[in-house]
Structures are given as structure tokens and as C-alpha cells.
Amino acid sequence: MNKQLGTISNKAIAALVIIGIVILYAISGYNGLVSQNQAVNSAWAQVQNQYQRRMDLIPNLVNTVKGEASFEKSTLNDVINARARASQITMSPELLNDPGQFQKFQQAQGALGSSLSRLMVVVEKYPELKTNAQFAQLMDEVAGTENRIAVARRDFNNTVQQYDTSIATFPKNIFANLFGFKHKEYFQADEGAAKAPAINFN
Amino acid sequence: MVYSAMTKRLFCALLFVVVNVFAINIPNRPDSRVIDQTNTLSSQQQQVLRSALNEIYNTESHTEIQVLMVPSLDNEPIEDVSLRIARKWQIGQKNTNNGVIILIALKERKYRIEVGYGLEGVLPDGYIGNLERDIMMPYFARNDFFNGLKLVISNLGQEIARDYKHLPGRPAGQIPTKNAIIYVLLGIGIFVIIVILALASGSPGRIADILWLILNIITLASLFRGGGGGNNRDDDTGGGGDFGGGGSQGKW
Numbered sequence: 001m002n003k004q005l006g007t008i009s010n011k012a013i014a015a016l017v018i019i020g021i022v023i024l025y026a027i028s029g030y031n032g033l034v035s036q037n038q039a040v041n042s043a044w045a046q047v048q049n050q051y052q053r054r055m056d057l058i059p060n061l062v063n064t065v066k067g068e069a070s071f072e073k074s075t076l077n078d079v080i081n082a083r084a085r086a087s088q089i090t091m092s093p094e095l096l097n098d099p100g101q102f103q104k105f106q107q108a109q110g111a112l113g114s115s116l117s118r119l120m121v122v123v124e125k126y127p128e129l130k131t132n133a134q135f136a137q138l139m140d141e142v143a144g145t146e147n148r149i150a151v152a153r154r155d156f157n158n159t160v161q162q163y164d165t166s167i168a169t170f171p172k173n174i175f176a177n178l179f180g181f182k183h184k185e186y187f188q189a190d191e192g193a194a195k196a197p198a199i200n201f202n
Numbered sequence: 203m204v205y206s207a208m209t210k211r212l213f214c215a216l217l218f219v220v221v222n223v224f225a226i227n228i229p230n231r232p233d234s235r236v237i238d239q240t241n242t243l244s245s246q247q248q249q250v251l252r253s254a255l256n257e258i259y260n261t262e263s264h265t266e267i268q269v270l271m272v273p274s275l276d277n278e279p280i281e282d283v284s285l286r287i288a289r290k291w292q293i294g295q296k297n298t299n300n301g302v303i304i305l306i307a308l309k310e311r312k313y314r315i316e317v318g319y320g321l322e323g324v325l326p327d328g329y330i331g332n333l334e335r336d337i338m339m340p341y342f343a344r345n346d347f348f349n350g351l352k353l354v355i356s357n358l359g360q361e362i363a364r365d366y367k368h369l370p371g372r373p374a375g376q377i378p379t380k381n382a383i384i385y386v387l388l389g390i391g392i393f394v395i396i397v398i399l400a401l402a403s404g405s406p407g408r409i410a411d412i413l414w415l416i417l418n419i420i421t422l423a424s425l426f427r428g429g430g431g432g433n434n435r436d437d438d439t440g441g442g443g444d445f446g447g448g449g450s451q452g453k454w
Contacts, residue, residue, distance in 0.1 A: 016399065020392060027388055046446070136335065137328030140450045144327030147281050151447035 029175040036163045040184060041093055043156040048091045050149045051109060054116075057145060058083050061138055065119070068129050075115075075122045082112040095185075096160075102185040113149075116142065153187045160186040231291040235259075238271045240308050247348040251355065258359040263366040265321065266294045266441060267302040267358060269351060274309040280451055283307075284316040294318045294443020301443035302358065304351070306342075313338050314451035315354075322448040324365045325358070331450040333357055342454040 062080060065071050086108040089095075095102050120142065129135050164183055167176035175181075235255040236248045243251070255267050268291065275283050284305040294301025299320035306313045315330045333354055341350025 023392065024389070050446075133332070137331060140327040140331030144448060144450060147449075148447040151285060151445075 026175060029172055030179055033163075033166065033172060033176060033179065033181050036159075036166055037181060039159045040096070040156075040163050043152070043159040044091075044093055044096065047149070047152045047156045050145060050152045051086075051091065054112070054142075054145045054149065055083060055087060057138070057141055058116075061119075061142060064132075064135050064138055065123070065129070068126055071126065071129075072122055075119050078115040079112070079119050082108070082115040086112045097182050097184060099185055106187060113146065116146070157186045160184050228287055228290050235267065236269045238269075240271045240273050242271055242308070242347050243351075244348075251348070251351055254352065254355050254359070258355070258362070261359075261363060263300060263362055264295060264298075265300045265302065265359075265362050265366075266443065267304065267355065268293045269304045269306075269355075271306045271308065271347070273307075275307045275312065280305065280307060280310070280312045280314045281316075281447065281449075284314045284449075284451075285445055285447060288316045288318070288443075288445040292442050292444070294320065294441055296442025299443045299445070301441070301445065302449075304354065306347070311342075311454050312451065313342065313454065315449045316445055317448040318443045319446050319448070320443070321362070322446075324362055325448075327448065327450045329361065331452070334450055334452050339452060339454045 058079060062076060065076055089101070089105045089108055091105070095105055120139065123129055123139070164186075166172050167181045167183065234248075234252060236243070236251045238248060251269060255269070258265055258267060270287065272283075284303055287305065288301065288303045291303075292301070293303055299318040301318035302321060302325070303316045304313070305316065313334060315334065317325050317327075317330060337353045337357065338350050341347070341353070
């Protein structure tokens with residue numbers, strides 16, 4: 001094999017090979033992070049969809065409940081106000097990189113969730129509402145949406161935790177730093193918060 | 203800051219393990235569309251339900267409906283149990299996510315119909331809730347599970363046939379394949395460059411060596427390949443249908 005040396009020496013070839021390995025490794029590392037990042041974004045989009053679904057349901061719910069003249073105004077107003085506050089925070093993916101804003105978002109949605117669950121408890125006291133088939137369906141949609149939110153959040157948390165672990169562990173943390181992949185926020189358990197009494201945010 | 207993030211992660215991992223330890227053990231996906239662990243339905247009745255479900259499966263929509271009767275939920279919320287079963291068994295097709303699972307827990311007297319992603323538009327929660335209140339609740343209260351299920355299944359079949367136009371895929375898309383394509387293109391690019399360099403070196407005898415090296419590099423690189431994100435579900439014994447918590451539940 002050592003017949004003659006070409007214009008490129010063995011050393012140069014070896015160097016090229018090593019550089020090739022490093023480049024390929026960097027590319028695969030980078031791509032792994034990109035696809036994990038993508039997974040987080042699509043899980044977040046799902047969370048967003050479900051929160052939006054809840055937002056869209058509320059006007060309908062409020063109108064139906066308003067038809068019941070004697071209905072407790074304070075419970076209804078809590079829901080309306082909580083929805084207004086929650087709608088002030090845009091659910092962009094950038095939210096995931098901002099711990100403070102993310103916490104605000106979670107609090108606002110949590111408050112909306114608990115005001116809704118209180119409404120659903122209060123509704124039990126109104127037999128006319130309960131026997132109204134349309135209202136019963138609306139309640140199914142609310143319950144279904146709450147469940148979808150829980151599922152989307154759980155899925156989202158799982159994906160983010162994988163991503164966060166990836167960007168923090170060697171050797172991927174090198175590429176993560178190099179290409180600017182940042183730690184992302186995820187939801188803290190608030191199982192109790194959904195049943196918690198009124199939270200005043202004034 | 204870093205420390206607290208680490209502890210948080212550790213805590214969550216621990217929590218995950220704990221939750222998993224206490225969760226009901228879900229068997230592998232069964233071959234039958236009707237599973238009765240409570241011995242409530244006779245084998246004849248099961249056969250009737252099974253053929254009704256097969257009939258629905260053989261229609262244009264290929265909707266997969268699974269019936270499961272369990273003795274107890276072991277203190278787990280029914281929506282958690284049904285979602286875990288639905289996702290483990292992957293009822294429904296991969297692209298259309300057109301699965302439905304009807305779960306009945308005798309001890310708790312609870313039922314839930316879990317609707318796959320793709321059928322959420324055809325079978326909205328309100329419709330499912332009505333079906334449950336109108337049929338399951340009264341029939342089950344009389345312990346007539348067979349006729350209750352039969353009626354629910356035929357209603358579901360009719361509703362799907364009536365409303366079925368196209369089944370959308372999962373709303374927020376899967377991992378795009380674009381990354382893989384870029385990866386392949388880059389690989390080919392590097393390959394070509396190295397071959398050109400080898401040719402330019404004026405020693406064609408060496409090309410074979412270099413090609414062999416490149417192959418090694420690629421194998422190595424694929425070993426190091428980043429673990430992609432995406433679906434990290436238990437296993438894929440089923441048809442591939444996914445669920446997102448749609449459906450409705452109740453008590454009799």
C-alpha cells in the first residue's frame with residue numbers, strides 16, 4: 001500500500017477522517033437536540049390547543065348559566081375574571097424560556113381551572129340546569145377539556161424533562177451551549193390547586 | 203439555581219417511579235375486541251358484541267372499538283386508567299387515530315368511553331355523555347350490561363358512519379422527517395468531498411481504504427446518534443392509534 005504518497009499525505013487523510021468524525025458527531029448531536037426541541041414545541045402546541053379550547057368554551061358556558069336567573073353571581077364573575085386574566089398571557093413557545101412569565105401563566109390558568117371547578121360544584125344546586133340536556137352536554141365538554149388539559153400537560157412535561165436532561169448531560173451539553181438550546185420550563189404539579197378555594201389576584 | 207433545577211428533576215423522576223409503582227398493571231393488548239375480566243357477559247353475548255365491533259371495523263372508517271370490563275380500578279381515577287390502557291394497546295390506526303375504548307369498572311360502578319384523537323370531531327364529549335346518560339346509566343343500573351353495550355356500540359357505529367368524512371391526523375404534528383433528510387444529505391455531501399479528495403490525491407488504490415474508513419465513520423456516527431424526541435410510550439404492540447383524553451365518563 002505504501003507505493004507512493006500522493007499530493008495528500010497520510011497525516012492529512014487521518015486529520016480529515018478525524019475532522020469528519022467530529023463533524024458527523026456534532027451533526028448527529030445537533031439533530032438529536034433539534035428533534036427533541038421540536039417534540040417539546042409540538043407538545044406545547046397541544047397544551048396551547050387545550051387551554052384555548054377551554055377559553056372558547058367559557059362564553060358559551062357563562063351564557064347558559066346566566067339563563068338561570070338565580071345563579072350565584074360571584075361564582076360566575078370569578079370565572080369571567082379568571083378567563084380575562086388568563087387571556088392576557090400569550091402562549092408563545094418563548095414562554096418556556098422565561099421562568100417568571102411561565103409561572104404567571106401557570107397561576108393564571110390554575111386560577112381559571114379552580115374557578116371553573118367551583119362553578120361545576122355550585123351547578124349541582126340547580127336542578128333545572130342539571131336536567132337541561134344542552135347544559136349537560138356543555139358540562140361534558142368542560143370536563144373533557146379539563147381532562148385533555150391534564151393529559152397534554154403530562155405529555156408536555158415528559159417531553160420537556162427528556163429535553164432538559166439531554167441539554168444538561170455530557171456530551172450533548174456542549175452542543176446545547178454551542179447552538180443555544182436553553183433549559184425549558186415545565187408545569188409544577190398543582191393537583192390540589194384545582195380544588196383549592198378562591199385565589200384572589202388583586 | 204442549577205442545583206435547584208437538578209433537585210426538581212430528581213424529584214420528578216422519583217415521583218414518576220412512585221406513581222408507576224402504584225399504578226394498575228395493564229396486560230398486553232388482547233386479541234379480542236371484548237374483554238370481560240368480571241365474567242359478567244356470557245361467551246355468547248361476548249360473541250355478539252365482538253361481531254358488532256368487527257362489523258364497524260370493516261366499514262370505510264376502520265374504526266377500532268375495544269370493550270373492557272374490569273372488576274375494580276384500584277383507587278385510580280377512571281380517566282387515568284382508560285388513557286393508559288388506550289395508549290398501551292394503541293387502539294385505532296396510526297395515521298387516523300380512530301380508536302375508542304369502552305371501560306367499565308364493576309366495583310366502582312363507573313364507566314368511561316375514551317375517544318381517540320381522530321374521532322374527537324365525530325364523537326364530541328357531549329355526544330358521548332348523552333349516550334352514556336341515555337343508555338349506559340339506565341341499562342347498567344338494571345345490571346343489563348349486554349344490551350346496554352349492544353345499544354351503545356350500534357349507536358357509535360351509526361354516528362361514525364353518518365359523520366365520517368375524513369379522519370384528521372393528530373392535531374399538533376409529529377416530528378418532521380426534514381431533519382433526517384438533511385442528515386442524509388450532509389452525509390452524502392461529506393462522502394462526495396472525501397471521494398473527490400481521494401481522487402485528487404492521485405492514488406486511486408487508496409480509494410477503497412478511504413471508502414472503508416468512511417463506512418466506519420458513518421457507523422460510528424450512527425452509534426452516537428442523538429436520541430430523538432417524540433413518542434416515548436410504553437410499547438407498540440397495537441395498531442398505533444393515539445389518545446389525548448377525549449371522551450366522557452359517569453356512574454350508574
